[in-house]
Amino acid sequence: MGPAMTDDARPTGSGRMPAIYIGHGAPPLVDDELWVSQLAGWAARMPRPRSILVVSAHWESAPLTLGATETVPLVYDFWGFPQHYYETTYAAPGAPDLARQVTALMPDGETVAHQPDRGLDHGAYVPLTSCRSPPRTRNACSTWAGGSRPCGTMAC
Amino acid sequence: MLIIGSGFLTHGLPYLQMRSPDQPPPGWSAEFDAWAAQTLEGGRLDDLVDFTHRAPAVRYAHPTVEHLSPLFVTLGAADDPEAAPETVIDGYWFGLAKRSIQVA
Numbered sequence: 001m002g003p004a005m006t007d008d009a010r011p012t013g014s015g016r017m018p019a020i021y022i023g024h025g026a027p028p029l030v031d032d033e034l035w036v037s038q039l040a041g042w043a044a045r046m047p048r049p050r051s052i053l054v055v056s057a058h059w060e061s062a063p064l065t066l067g068a069t070e071t072v073p074l075v076y077d078f079w080g081f082p083q084h085y086y087e088t089t090y091a092a093p094g095a096p097d098l099a100r101q102v103t104a105l106m107p108d109g110e111t112v113a114h115q116p117d118r119g120l121d122h123g124a125y126v127p128l129t130s131c132r133s134p135p136r137t138r139n140a141c142s143t144w145a146g147g148s149r150p151c152g153t154m155a156c
Numbered sequence: 157m158l159i160i161g162s163g164f165l166t167h168g169l170p171y172l173q174m175r176s177p178d179q180p181p182p183g184w185s186a187e188f189d190a191w192a193a194q195t196l197e198g199g200r201l202d203d204l205v206d207f208t209h210r211a212p213a214v215r216y217a218h219p220t221v222e223h224l225s226p227l228f229v230t231l232g233a234a235d236d237p238e239a240a241p242e243t244v245i246d247g248y249w250f251g252l253a254k255r256s257i258q259v260a
Binding site: 016017019020021022023024025028029032035038039040046049050051052053054055056057060070095097123124127137 | 157158159160161163164165167177190214222223225226227229230231233234241244245247249252253254257258259260
């Protein structure tokens, strides 16, 4: 969530960073004033992170895979929504150092794959864009072990 | 670094008729959400991890587990895994539980 607003004056990395679990809704979340205000308020109360690691429900792979570690287009992994939801952009800087750190922290024998050109899916970018966070924070996106499968029409 | 587990606390899409963002939650969504809230508040990690057997309505709330699984990454990142997380957002959206938490 990082720098919550363009006038965010907090120094990067100040204060203790929590870990969070969020419902990411669906692309129309960005039009829900209440939920957007809740996310923005939450982000504003956090220290400003240097980097963000998102574990998204919408990217299942085996082995564990790290993506979006460079600036790449978003993945519009949903179907049947109005066109403007497919025009969202979010040019997050990648975090290759964070990807290397995560890889090093995994247990011995746990394979980690890297797919740096795999963009952030809607599980990752909907909450990040909904709290109006300008993409100055570096992102890596990891995945769940399991079979890869597409989202349904009403992907949430 | 900020760790975000991104999912949805209830996600029974096959059993949901989506009408409006403020529609009342179906019983399975409200029941699972209430159980999760109480279990998180009590720091009962063993119950949470065994949610497939111990949670009410789990078959409907999570017919697949990928939207709940990121919760365990978040809880695992806590300094004290048994400390009660703070619920920052709750309520429902199209009947699905928005409950979102943070741990120190």
